[in-house]
Amino acid sequence: MKDTDDKLTSRNIKPTAMRELVLDILTEQKMAISLSDLEQKFHKSDRVTLYRTLKTFEEKKLIHSIDDGTGAVKYALCKETCQCHPEELHVHFLCLKCQHTFCLSDIPIPSINLPVNFSVENINMVVKGVCSNCKD
Amino acid sequence: MKDTDDKLTSRNIKPTAMRELVLDILTEQKMAISLSDLEQKFHKSDRVTLYRTLKTFEEKKLIHSIDDGTGAVKYALCKETCQCHPEELHVHFLCLKCQHTFCLSDIPIPSINLPVNFSVENINMVVKGVCSNCKD
DNA sequence: AAGTTTATGCAACTGAGTTGCAAACTAATC
DNA sequence: GATTAGTTTGCAACTCAGTTGCATAAACTT
Numbered sequence: 653m654k655d656t657d658d659k660l661t662s663r664n665i666k667p668t669a670m671r672e673l674v675l676d677i678l679t680e681q682k683m684a685i686s687l688s689d690l691e692q693k694f695h696k697s698d699r700v701t702l703y704r705t706l707k708t709f710e711e712k713k714l715i716h717s718i719d720d721g722t723g724a725v726k727y728a729l730c731k732e733t734c735q736c737h738p739e740e741l742h743v744h745f746l747c748l749k750c751q752h753t754f755c756l757s758d759i760p761i762p763s764i765n766l767p768v769n770f771s772v773e774n775i776n777m778v779v780k781g782v783c784s785n786c787k788d
Numbered sequence: 789m790k791d792t793d794d795k796l797t798s799r800n801i802k803p804t805a806m807r808e809l810v811l812d813i814l815t816e817q818k819m820a821i822s823l824s825d826l827e828q829k830f831h832k833s834d835r836v837t838l839y840r841t842l843k844t845f846e847e848k849k850l851i852h853s854i855d856d857g858t859g860a861v862k863y864a865l866c867k868e869t870c871q872c873h874p875e876e877l878h879v880h881f882l883c884l885k886c887q888h889t890f891c892l893s894d895i896p897i898p899s900i901n902l903p904v905n906f907s908v909e910n911i912n913m914v915v916k917g918v919c920s921n922c923k924d
Numbered sequence: 925a926a927g928t929t930t931a932t933g934c935a936a937c938t939g940a941g942t943t944g945c946a947a948a949c950t951a952a953t954c
Numbered sequence: 955g956a957t958t959a960g961t962t963t964g965c966a967a968c969t970c971a972g973t974t975g976c977a978t979a980a981a982c983t984t
Binding site: 721762776778779 | 902910919920
């Protein structure tokens, strides 16, 4: 738990039992998960608490949210030092077969030449297709 | 109405009074609009009909949908010949001040080098920031 | 230990998206 | 132009994600 605690405190999040649990679950995931997904990892849980936990984590940039168009926002861990600035963001991939959403952490979002006087704060880029697992 | 009718029939959509009206409204818009926005352009209207009209239009590629993360999917007209293939897609912009969502029709979505054995079918790319109108 | 702040759990609500069904409309055939 | 078949429209009702308010429980302060 020491490790988990450190991750929380280093992001200025008070380490409660609930939060440690949620962070551990998020750490285990190979893919992004939604609030409902998270809920189902618990035998007994309160959606609202999980919801607020995710919100807190996102605010403190411990996790980032991905709107992949499936109707439920998904969440995945940020890298240690991530501040979620536009230059740090990566592409996400939604597999239309297995419905899993991945971080393509190695693929940065290409920079865009916006029209004059437009400024960027955030970018959401989701590629939809078929992942290597589902390709046969 | 001739013009509107032609646009519908050329996309294999039967031109009903309702559909002509919706297409006309969509044509007038400078920005993408949601189902709720559309609903409010009518004095008396049925959400479900408008919903289904938008679905039909999208299926026939007369319009495309944009998930800008605001919770409501927005819609905008496609170009005449658009088939909504990945290479044809453009970037969208959500202004965090005026909350308007624009097509940046001149800015194609940059192509991405996906990991091996990943294939693309669609891409949603939304840049969020402040538009030139709201910048002061 | 008392008091203050913060987190949790429950109930309840909103709003987008959706489905089923019956009535209205359109198109096709005789 | 009446009959039928297929399509579109309108209404009711539902699901599900996200959200708020409030009361209790836990953690932190002095």
